[in-house]
Amino acid sequence: MSKVEFSPDTLALAQRIIKRYPEGRQKSALLPLLHVAQAEFDGWLSPETMDYVASLLNIKPIEVYEVASFYTMYNLKPVGKCLIEVCRTGPCWLRGADDIVEHFEKKLGIKEGETTADGVFTLKTVECLGSCGTAPMLQCGSDYYENLTTEKVDTLIEKLRASGNRSTYMKSNMQEL
């Protein structure tokens, strides 16, 4: 496996982010940098990736692990190319979130929490994404898909499968986090 290192552009971005905080407070850049790292390295944070981020911020690796494991958006294990996160909290449930999850499970042949054998889709249920007025909804990368129906899910699955891109919360053309 090649050494974990940001590309020169990403490294420059990381340096700009670190400058947002006062002298000696570079640790504040940890959450943003973990997002950047996750996008750069296949959608998840390996121990090597976290160690690398620690070295950039001049902090101990454990300080990175404890943060990465606290927040739900950081994946500590590999995930499918498209991470489908369906909201299941009250307001979404009231408008049929359960049916959406069930439909995904049927269409993809996996259970919630699993990844398809071809590694394309991981299905996850998550808590309220701040989109309750357009429920049911899901997030895939930085995109929200709202007012879902089973038909819309079918179209989405096709679209995502065809695109072949990895979903990330950061879109490369908008790297200025």
Next chain:
Amino acid sequence: MGRQILLEHINVPGINTFDVYRKHGGYASVEKALKTMTPDEVTEEVKKSGLRGRGGAGFPAGMKWSFLDRKSEKPRYLVCNADESEPGTFKDRYLMERIPHVLIEGMITSSYALGAKTSYIYVRGEYMYVIRILEQAIQEAYAKGFLGKNILGTDYSLDLYVQPGGGAYICGEETALLESLEGKRGNPRLKPPFPAVAGLYASPTVVNNVETIAAVCSIVNLGGDEYAKIGIGKSTGTKLISASGHINKPGVYEIELGLPVEEFIYSDQYCGGIWKGRKMKAVVAGGSSVPILPTELILKTAKGEPRLMTYESLSDGGFVSGTMLGSGGFIVMDETSCIVRNLWTFTRFYHHESCGQCSPCREGTGWMEKVLHRIEHGHGHEGDIDLLVDVAKKIEGNTICPLGDAAAWPVASAIRHFREEFEYHVRYPEKVKNPKHFELEPFVPASALATV
């Protein structure tokens, strides 16, 4: 009634851009404050306006600002709370997405009042696309001389940054948010010290909600006294309400505080009534944490007065027969909804989001989730309902931060107002095995049958 302030220009094409926003009166409060007012005068107007924090607790914003330790040698910070994760709440996202500049403007004017030279907007990480929008708006504001060194040629300078979260509801709690902004786990801090004295980097800090900060623009433009004329009594101004659930028109509405709840639910201007021609069963009026109320108590207080959308009216009757305005997350449930199942999703949420520092919250939310799961799935025991009440009572008031209370209140109130429905689940397990049980056959309380 019906006055629009924050969303007045929401439908103007291009209002998300600096130029169009400016053309419609945008950034006037920055000009007025920086050129004609001292920072203390701005704070004074905010005090006079009676504006109460829009993040949930409703604490008077001007008072919070006046607590800021201005004698400290340390730099002061303004941090905007855009963590918005309370189930049922999506108004901050709407505002930031559609009119990002109103938040940027409010941040500049407020930072000036507080003497902050660096400010941060902490946005929940899932709103990454909103972060792009804000960043774009900030860049425009820098380019036009409203941010950076010597704003509008005055000696006031300000840098403004957006910080993404990592996915954790608890980071909406202000001290957890500050921990997170320092690059740590979102564990709430013990108070005191309060952020006003030792907040971000142990410096004096004000944390305010997106909508609170956005409202500062119109307060400065109109003057605090004029702003205070909008609304009723101590509920001044307008409020963004996120309306969701079984209504015809879910969405974000700006209401003048004082609007009758009934009008909000049934008028076509707002929610447009209950969907599918059904009847309403219950409402959670202020985000998942506030007590649920049955139809008769949300429309009218226990005294029989019409319930209004104000802090006071919604809490009339205390927790016995009232609720709270909270964050304005207004969740409506029709006659086919299962109170137990909805509550189970909420409790699962709080269990998932507990930071784990205090055992009553960490263990109690887990227990409640487990017990609710078995009741809802037809495995409830005799005594489970009292057990829930007991656990909720033991969490309430015994934790570091209010998440414990927020988890306990929905449980206590659902059982208070819908006990029969819980009993039905325990008594007739086979009837609730189908997850859509009440959609197939709405629950009718025996008390209602008795009066027929």
